[in-house]
Amino acid sequence: MDAVRTHSTPLHVRYHETDQMGVVHHANYVNWFELGRTEFMRAHGLDYAEMERRGVLLAVADVGLTYLKPARFGELVTVESRLSSVERVRVLFEYEVKRGADLLCRGHTLLACVGRDLKPQRIPEADRAKMVALASAPLAPRRR
Amino acid sequence: MDAVRTHSTPLHVRYHETDQMGVVHHANYVNWFELGRTEFMRAHGLDYAEMERRGVLLAVADVGLTYLKPARFGELVTVESRLSSVERVRVLFEYEVKRGADLLCRGHTLLACVGRDLKPQRIPEADRAKMVALASAPLAPRRR
Amino acid sequence: MDAVRTHSTPLHVRYHETDQMGVVHHANYVNWFELGRTEFMRAHGLDYAEMERRGVLLAVADVGLTYLKPARFGELVTVESRLSSVERVRVLFEYEVKRGADLLCRGHTLLACVGRDLKPQRIPEADRAKMVALASAPLAPRRR
Amino acid sequence: MDAVRTHSTPLHVRYHETDQMGVVHHANYVNWFELGRTEFMRAHGLDYAEMERRGVLLAVADVGLTYLKPARFGELVTVESRLSSVERVRVLFEYEVKRGADLLCRGHTLLACVGRDLKPQRIPEADRAKMVALASAPLAPRRR
Numbered sequence: 001m002d003a004v005r006t007h008s009t010p011l012h013v014r015y016h017e018t019d020q021m022g023v024v025h026h027a028n029y030v031n032w033f034e035l036g037r038t039e040f041m042r043a044h045g046l047d048y049a050e051m052e053r054r055g056v057l058l059a060v061a062d063v064g065l066t067y068l069k070p071a072r073f074g075e076l077v078t079v080e081s082r083l084s085s086v087e088r089v090r091v092l093f094e095y096e097v098k099r100g101a102d103l104l105c106r107g108h109t110l111l112a113c114v115g116r117d118l119k120p121q122r123i124p125e126a127d128r129a130k131m132v133a134l135a136s137a138p139l140a141p142r143r144r
Numbered sequence: 145m146d147a148v149r150t151h152s153t154p155l156h157v158r159y160h161e162t163d164q165m166g167v168v169h170h171a172n173y174v175n176w177f178e179l180g181r182t183e184f185m186r187a188h189g190l191d192y193a194e195m196e197r198r199g200v201l202l203a204v205a206d207v208g209l210t211y212l213k214p215a216r217f218g219e220l221v222t223v224e225s226r227l228s229s230v231e232r233v234r235v236l237f238e239y240e241v242k243r244g245a246d247l248l249c250r251g252h253t254l255l256a257c258v259g260r261d262l263k264p265q266r267i268p269e270a271d272r273a274k275m276v277a278l279a280s281a282p283l284a285p286r287r288r
Numbered sequence: 289m290d291a292v293r294t295h296s297t298p299l300h301v302r303y304h305e306t307d308q309m310g311v312v313h314h315a316n317y318v319n320w321f322e323l324g325r326t327e328f329m330r331a332h333g334l335d336y337a338e339m340e341r342r343g344v345l346l347a348v349a350d351v352g353l354t355y356l357k358p359a360r361f362g363e364l365v366t367v368e369s370r371l372s373s374v375e376r377v378r379v380l381f382e383y384e385v386k387r388g389a390d391l392l393c394r395g396h397t398l399l400a401c402v403g404r405d406l407k408p409q410r411i412p413e414a415d416r417a418k419m420v421a422l423a424s425a426p427l428a429p430r431r432r
Numbered sequence: 433m434d435a436v437r438t439h440s441t442p443l444h445v446r447y448h449e450t451d452q453m454g455v456v457h458h459a460n461y462v463n464w465f466e467l468g469r470t471e472f473m474r475a476h477g478l479d480y481a482e483m484e485r486r487g488v489l490l491a492v493a494d495v496g497l498t499y500l501k502p503a504r505f506g507e508l509v510t511v512e513s514r515l516s517s518v519e520r521v522r523v524l525f526e527y528e529v530k531r532g533a534d535l536l537c538r539g540h541t542l543l544a545c546v547g548r549d550l551k552p553q554r555i556p557e558a559d560r561a562k563m564v565a566l567a568s569a570p571l572a573p574r575r576r
Binding site: 178204 | 452453454455458459460462463466484489491492493494495496497498499502550
Binding site: 020021023026027028030031034052057059060061062063064065066067070118 | 308309311314315316318319322340345347348349350351352353354355358406
């Protein structure tokens with residue numbers, strides 16, 4: 001990933017994140033993506049806790065994950081997060097979870113801006129401007 | 145437990161509830177207690193979802209669990225829940241998790257009634273009357 | 289979905305599955321898919337707990353989820369699971385989560401058969417024969 | 433707590449740890465205790481991942497938690513962990529979760545040393561010696 005626009009969040013695998021296969025249960029990567037995205041945003045002046053208090057919620061509309069290698073308890077992994085594109089209502093983030101140079105998982109989440117009533121609304125212009133400045137490919141339509 | 149005042153909630157152990165020890169991770173029993181309590185209440189005319197919509201929240205103030213035997217993926221276990229005592233603000237539930245006749249875990253949760261601001265408030269009289277009628281030892285002070 | 293080859297798993301939304309948006313957190317649907325798949329398999333003579341004891345593990349290789357409407361605490365939802373296609377090593381399941389007639393979420397999981405060492409292995413013939421008989425589109429290549 | 437024998441683990445509250453009450457769901461503190469304990473042990477030459485590979489498992493036998501104030505998404509909290517006492521088979525840890533000077537939750541976990549078959553075994557002498565050196569009240573019988 002492009003180092004400039006990518007945020008790297010290190011985390012230690014927690015015991016409760018493992019399952020009886022002896023590796024991290026796949027659902028936890030969804031939470032790790034969320035953590036990576038939140039830290040990415042906070043590092044760039046978009047504090048999601050504060051956005052929610054203003055009534056600007058980002059609801060998850062689509063998630064995809066491809067698993068390449070397992071992670072294990074106690075290992076240090078990093079979540080690399082990237083804001084790929086911004087539309088009027090939606091934002092696309094992409095992620096890579098790595099252990100050192102090993103790619104363990106990659107994926108994306110598409111978020112839709114909603115109000116407290118969970119109805120779609122435009123991303124407020126001030127937030128959107130920050131997102132556009134951070135996006136790897138600003139204004140481009142989402143590719144699947 | 146007293147069959148009359150006890151509610152039994154069956155559940156199958158879900159895969160993601162296991163950890164790399166090959167058994168159910170201990171934190172999940174806290175969620176199972178919550179499930180047992182919720183179903184106990186619903187079965188007796190206390191719909192917790194509806195209570196929250198009325199601004200009557202039950203926040204957990206204290207939890208204790210003793211683990212006797214492990215549960216495994218796919219097993220059918222039952223959560224036996226009992227409302228032990230009711231005070232003006234607080235309610236004590238007790239639980240046993242069983243697999244057939246085997247006792248796997250027992251414990252309690254002490255709940256405090258709070259408003260939407262999370263400040264303590266008296267349990268509304270109509271709700272409290274239902275709870276008192278269900279309690280194993282109505283009006284008795286909580287024993288620890 | 290085709291009623292014949294679809295398995296329907298009802299579940300009540302658990303309180304701990306909600307988040308501060310007031311709805312079910314999106315990661316839980318990954319676990320619901322897993323639950324639906326496990327019950328689908330069990331209903332058709334493929335007991336996954338027993339398969340793992342034989343050293344036949346199904347590791348998740350790819351997951352996708354599209355969220356359409358939120359689910360809320362206490363609601364009864366159903367997970368409709370379908371085995372879409374079977375290859376030598378991999379199996380594709382598809383899911384719909386519904387509340388009554390409302391479609392809340394749809395998605396898929398691609399599983400790869402692995403041994404206890406987590407290395408890919410062919411699905412044992414007896415298991416594979418059962419899967420092929422259940423598949424909506426037996427032997428067809430996976431479409432993405 | 434005694435600063436010398438206490439380990440402090442900082443963590444940011446993750447979004448998925450909240451529930452619809454708008455605060456951290458109480459079950460997550462059990463996982464935070466586990467994280468604090470694991471980091472405490474690692475900081476003092478007791479790598480739990482490595483212990484498990486040697487067949488030395490610590491199974492949770494008893495957990496207790498008292499909740500005083502809620503934690504919220506995005507907040508920085510610290511888990512202060514202390515090894516209170518060590519017996520031949522069992523170890524008692526105590527915890528405080530704080531946000532700055534505010535005490536949010538305190539509790540304990542009693543762990544029993546077991547083998548891969550989950551049967552109790554004595555803590556190996558080398559591990560036990562390290563634990564005794566770290567304990568706040570070495571060799572004292574456990575008080576409840």
